[in-house]
Amino acid sequence: MKRGAFIKKTLFILTVFCSISFISAQHEPQCGTVATAESEKYFQDLLPQIRQYEQDYYQKTLQRSSTAISSVPIKAHIIRTDSGTGGLSETQLNNAIASMNTYYANAFIEFFLCDGINYIDSTTYFDYSTDEQDALTNVNNVDNVINIYFANTVSTTDGGGLCGYAFFPGGPEVILMNNSCALNGSTLPHEMGHFFALSHTHGNTNGTLTSELVDGSNCSTDGDFICDTPADPQLGGGNVSSSCIYSGSAIDANGAAFTPNPLNIMSYSRKVCRTEFSPQQYARIYGVYQASRAVMACPSFNVDIASSYTRDCSNTLDVNFTDNSIGATFWQWDVDGDDIIDYTTQNPSHTYSGEGAYDVTLTIFNGSSSLTKVFQEYIEIGGEDISTSEIILTLNTDDWPAETSWEFKDSSGTILYSSPVYVEGIDDFQTFTENFTVATNECYSFEIIDSFGDGICCASGFGSFNLTTIEGSTILSGGDYGFGNIVYLANDVLSVEDYFANNSISIYPNPTKNTLNIQLSNSNNLPDTYTIYNMLGQVIMSKRIHQAQDLSIQTNAFSEGVYYLKISKGNHSNTLPFIKN
Ligand SMILES: [Zn+2]
Structure with missing residues (x-):
């Protein structure tokens, strides 16, 4: 699959409110999540690209190469009273960002302050209410950077206290933070997690038991759509002890008791307990950054x-x-x-x-x-990269067909197919279809030429051409190409890459204790091998897959920690992280 530039849509706004839970450990956090059909679609549309970048992320981790950290611009808006008092200090702000950066370095990004601090002296906004958002942000937002507003308090319109809130990709580039929560060490990285499309570990709906199963078998489609965070029945002060131990007794649809992770930053666990992102959460942050947030730029200082x-x-x-x-x-x-x-x-x-x-x-x-x-x-x-047995050219000539010619060559430059001589007055405005048979593991070139230099479209005429695989994927098309256009095509045995695109692979349970299972959407078509690496990139074990039983991996002898499972078919592979408890 080719990665196109991700087209930003602003169809939906998905807001996640995160409450102040330190007020009372007895009360469930008040959190309002509004997930719409558009938000689901937005995420699903983005997901194939994100998954490719997640694969790149795991490769980076394993190979220990190309590990530079990208700088991501933050615009800090500090709200003070009318008289300029109160508000976060510059030192507090810098410390909060530095603390957040220790986490995000694992996703190969770090945040920097773009163009200093914007002080907003307004007693009205100092104690901010969510219905004031447009009025506040319309005049203060800087485009294309993360705008973080720091207020004395943040409240919903009905007076509920919030720690902060953020928007998923597709919404405004805005985060609202309560000052004290900004300093607690976990809420700012949590809200930033939402900005990079991370959901709560208990899913996008608060107050309803997650449909994510404890055994992890639906981890990629339910809950937080992340597989190395255990299913979470919604943590809070009531079911997490002050020593950060889960004490609840909720069971899932299979009757299995939940074993959530009270340390996860994207949970509603006690704020002081939240000190971890999982490897796949980091990979997702990286993937979302590359797929939709890499275009962010500070107006005065930017790399391009x-x-x-x-x-x-x-x-x-x-x-x-x-x-x-x-x-x-x-x-x-x-x-x-x-x-x-x-x-x-x-x-x-x-x-x-x-x-x-x-x-x-x-x-x-x-x-x-x-x-x-x-x-x-x-x-x-x-x-x-293409993967096909046949390439099809469809040519619609303009009214000067004698100017048009094309050639299809192999990698040694031998002309395999070439255009007939198109005749003026006979071949005008005709449709020609040509089929090129291609071999695998060979590179081809296709060149279309206009001897006059005005293409076959647009300046004069309405000609066009379309080069596709026999399966219907467009390789090159157009008509407005001046003197010509050329494309080089490597025809690989990509049926194997299609294997990973068409055969979704997951592993469960994750975290795991004794047995880790590889789950294939098409279990009749097995991968060739798997290899397990530790965090240092060292091979822990490797195995050839002969039969379905080989998809169950005994992990009881592994020491606790993070591992990567690389599943291979032909020259292609898919890597997934797992945690051994
Ligand atoms: Zn949240």
Whole structure:
């Protein structure tokens, strides 16, 4: 699957309110979550891309490479009284962000203050009510950064006290924080978790028992949609002891007793207990950042790059990079994702050799300040991936067909198929269909040419062409291409990649004690092998999968901790984290 630019939609607003639970440990936290049909769709639309980035995240973790941390801009709005008193101090703000950054470093991101602090001296907003949001944020928000408003108190319209609230991707880039909660160490990372699409571990609905099963078998579709956080019947002061032990007795639909994690930051556990994100929660934060939040930019200081190159079938590629950053006086480029600085010039050129997708990282400096951004798999070497047995060209000529020609070549440059001579006055406004048979593990080029240089569309004429696989996936199309257009296509045995796209794989229970099960949506088509790595990337065990019984892994001998299970089929793999308790 190709990752397209994620198109932001603003259809829905999903607000998560998180209550102040320290007032009374006896009271259940008051939390209002509004999940709509649009919010579900939004998340589902984003999920395939997120899952790809999660895979990249696990690979980064295992390979210990390309681990640079991207800088994400925060605009801090500190609300004080009319006379300018009260409000969070700058030191408190910096400490709160630094504390949050210790967590988010594990997701390869860190937050920085963009353009200092905006002080809002208003006694009205000092004790903020949620119905004041538009009036407050419309005049203060900075576009394309995370706007965090720090108020003395935050209340719902009916007077309920809140610790803070945030919006999922798709909503406004706004977080509201109660000052004391901002300093408790867990609410700010919790709200930021929502900003990166993390749900509460008990799911998106408060006060209703989660449908996520204790055995983890529906963990990817129910509860918080995260598989290494145990099902949570909704924690709170009433069922978590002051020593952070769960004491509830709720059972799931199978009659199994819940064993939730009172330490998880995305739970409603006691604030002081919340000190952990799970590995997959970190992977999701990373995935959501790459899929929908990486475009955020501080107006005065920002990293951005462009590049120009012609991608072809070869394993080498010359790329010219252009720095489009704002506010930079010094540059450090890692152009191949190995955490080694390759260039310190502003606009370097680099020759790549070796197939693959490369992360490009640029760090910019200005005085003592620096910013870093990782552009995930920014450079891809070799042809674009396709997987098919046949390619189909559909050509609708314009009224100058003699200007049009095309060639289909293999990687050695041999012309396999080429256009007939289209004849003026006969072939005008006709539709031609051509079929190209292709072999696997070969790279092809398709080039369409207009000898006059005005394409077949738009300036004059309404011609077009469409190059697709026989399965119907569009490879290249258009008509407004000037003198021509060329595309390089690597036809791999991607039926294996389709295997992971079409055969959803999950593991349960997670966390696990004695046995970890690999669950396949199509159990008739087994993967080849699995390998288990520890947090250091060392191989703990590896096994060839011969039969369905091989999908149950004995983990009782493992020491407690986080592991990664890499499941392989052909040259492709899927990696999932699990926790051994
Ligand atoms: Zn929350």
